[in-house]
Amino acid sequence: MSKKWWKESVIYQIYPRSFKDSNGDGIGDIKGVIQGLDYLKRLGINIIWLSPVYESPNDDNGYDISNYRAIMKEFGTMEDFDLLLKEAHKRDIKIVMDLVVNHTSDEHQWFKESRKSKDNKYRDYYIWRNGKNGQPPNDWISFFSGSAWEYDKTTEMYYLHLFSKKQADLNWENAEVRKEVFDMMKWWLDKGIDGFRMDVISLIAKDIDIDDEKDSKVVMPNIPNINNERVHKFLQEMNREVLSKYDIMTVGETPGVDPQEALNFVGNDRNELNMIFQFEHVGIGDGPDGKWGKSEFNLKEFKDIMSKWQDVLENGGWNSLYLSNHDQPRSVSRFGNDTEYREESAKMLATCIHMMKGTPYVYQGEELGMTNVKFDSLDDYRDIETINAYKEYVESGKKTKEEMMEAIYKRGRDNARTPFQWDDSENAGFTEGTPWIRVNPNYKTINAKSQLDDENSVFNYYRKLIELRKKYEIIAYGKYKLILDDDKNIYAYLRKLNNETLLVMCNFSDKNSKFTLPEDIKYNKKEVLISNYNVNCDEIEKIDLKPYEARVYLLIDR
Known part of the structure; x- marks a missing residue:
């Protein structure tokens, strides 16, 4: 049993756009994160996972990066980030950054150059293919609905985007791309950050050109030919060139990976990552329409899934423990009872997760028992996945407007993105301006200020759970x-x-x-x-x- 600081830690995810607005423009920012550090210190967490703050046109709320070495103006400046790092470290809180390198924004300089001509130096930084009979190169479907290919008139070819058409997939087969990524990672690590959460890292190796029916490993139903063999070569190279040179934490987001495959990512002898995020438990109830169907929670299935991951990773791996993040609905609404037993079920869910073997993640507001939100109109939603799915299902007649809104209320990503509820003042104390997305109306009763000094609050229950992890070795190991x-x-x-x-x-x-x-x-x-x-x-x-x-x-x- 090898002991590591990141195995004994509790991680708090901050979605900066929704955490705390320091300047009244309605958008959370880095100075707002700094203002919240004493609150997080009181909670007792050890590590902040900071969702993307890089320069971005914001098509997918910062997960479409146009410059990896600059800060989005809405969030502040690089000086603000440096101060955040300094102030967090002063409080013994580490900072883990989001690494988004499956794709860049189509406004990244690399892509601007890549689309200019077929012989441009940056052409091979991305994945370009000819169409077939006026159609895309294959039938892959984007995670955000529609084809995963976008036609570009300049060179009359298609580029791959597994997500938004403004998120062009990088070509990891190109050694120059890998070098660029590794140099960028070193730049941030040399600045003093403490690790990376790697966005959809299991998707970086794709085999576009093989026959859909042959030699393919079906990892994702809409994208059959994700070749995980080369993923490991790329990650081992990353570890060799970058990760092994620093005492840091790494966690990979790996959609479609099963426990045995997970051992290839996190096994002690693999020299790849420390831990991964798996999605099997948050996919319970998904059907032909994915999360937009009628999803029912089944405890037996949940226990089987969680136990399977605990058992397989017992020897030579490490679990990430979570029920909430920026892509998931609020855990108390999904797995508990967010009305009559909101506080009890929020505490119960925290107990269930925090006592397992692995590193627990707390998503902002989870420690208050924040809930899902029901906006009356689609106009109040901001998430590109939600908006695209609504249009696809309603316009095709697959679902009525009412059915789709109910699905959004249950599983939409904006449930997690409403502003953090600091107090019962206007806009929950999040901003003095107009918030970028509406505040959940229940902030009058669910907020941090009302819980800090209440020893029976959800907040102080989380604080006790975190204290116990520090006190009892058995909880970690x-x-x-x-x-x-x-x-x-x-x-x-x-x-x-x-x-x-x-x-x-x-x-x-x-x-x-x-x-x-x-x-x-x-x-x-x-x-x-x-x-x-x-x-x-x-x-x-x-x-x-x-x-x-x-x-x-x-x-x-x-």
């Missing part, structure tokens, strides 16, 4: 074991290290649920480490768990 596998309401598991056992029980139901301790669990001494209800009884053999109740016991066998 104990071996995981699922118990009560078939229980439809309770997720219960053990963590074991030496003579200690953590017993974690989480009721995912709005009804009382009976917990019975398996007979083979032996102990001499027990104590409650944390619970989201007052626990009066010391008995653990049989417990009547209240709605969304969570308890964690430390059992010692002497």
Whole structure:
């Protein structure tokens, strides 16, 4: 068991556009992040994952980068960033940057040059192909709807974009592209950042030209020929040339990767990444329409998925633990009960995730129990994926307007992007101007100010969970074991290290649920480490768990 600082940390993701606006223009910025550092220090987190702040035309909220070594003007200046880094480090908080190198903006200088002519020096920085009979080169579908190919009149060819047509995919087969990326990474690391979260890094190697039916590994249903073999060559080169030279943390976003494949990314002997984000658990209920269908949460399926990832990565890998991020709905709305039992279920979900083996991620506002939002009109939404999906499904007649709005309320990405709720003043204390996206109306009752000094608040429950991780080695390094596998309401598991056992029980139901301790669990001494209800009884053999109740016991066998 190799101990690492990033295994013992808790990471807090900041979506800067929605965190804190310091200058009244309605857009969160870097100075706003600086203003929030004392709040984060009080919460107890160790690392900030900062979503993109680079120069960008903002087609996909900063994930379309036009200059990797400049700061978006809406967010501030490079001097502001340098001050953020200094102030965070002063508080013993590390900064991990978003690395978005599957694609660039079509306004990046490389792409501007690339589209000029077929013999331009930068032509091969991107993926260009001829069409077939007036149609795109193949039938790949963009993640943001429509063809993944865009026709460009200048050279009468198509370029690949797995996401927006303004996000042109880089050609990682080109050694010059890799060198440019590696040099840019070194530039940021030499500045003093503490690592990278790598956006859709499993998609960087594509095999465009093979027959769709032959020699292909189906990783994503809309893009069949993502070749993961070369992904590993590229990441090993990245590790050799850059990552291995710094004491940093790396986490890769890897859509479509299963646990065995994950070991190729994070195995101790692979020399690639520290950990990855997997999506299997947040895809529960997806159907033919992906997340826009009627998705129902199934606890048994959730337990099976989470346990599978815990078990496979037990030897030689490391898990990222999350329920929320900038691309997902609010966890308390998706997996809990955001009305009658909002606080209880928010605490229960946090317990379930933070007690597992791996590094927990807290998405901004999750620690307050922030919820999904229901805007009346599509005009109030800003997310390109949401807007494109609405047009595709409603205009084609696949769904009614009402059906599509319901799907957006449940799974749309803007649920996570409404402004952070600092207090109950106008615009939740986020801005003195007009916010770039509307504030969730429930900010009057759900906000940081009301929770900081309330010892029973969701915020202070998260703070206690984070304190426990720092105090008890078993939380970071104990071996995981699922118990009560078939229980439809309770997720219960053990963590074991030496003579200690953590017993974690989480009721995912709005009804009382009976917990019975398996007979083979032996102990001499027990104590409650944390619970989201007052626990009066010391008995653990049989417990009547209240709605969304969570308890964690430390059992010692002497």
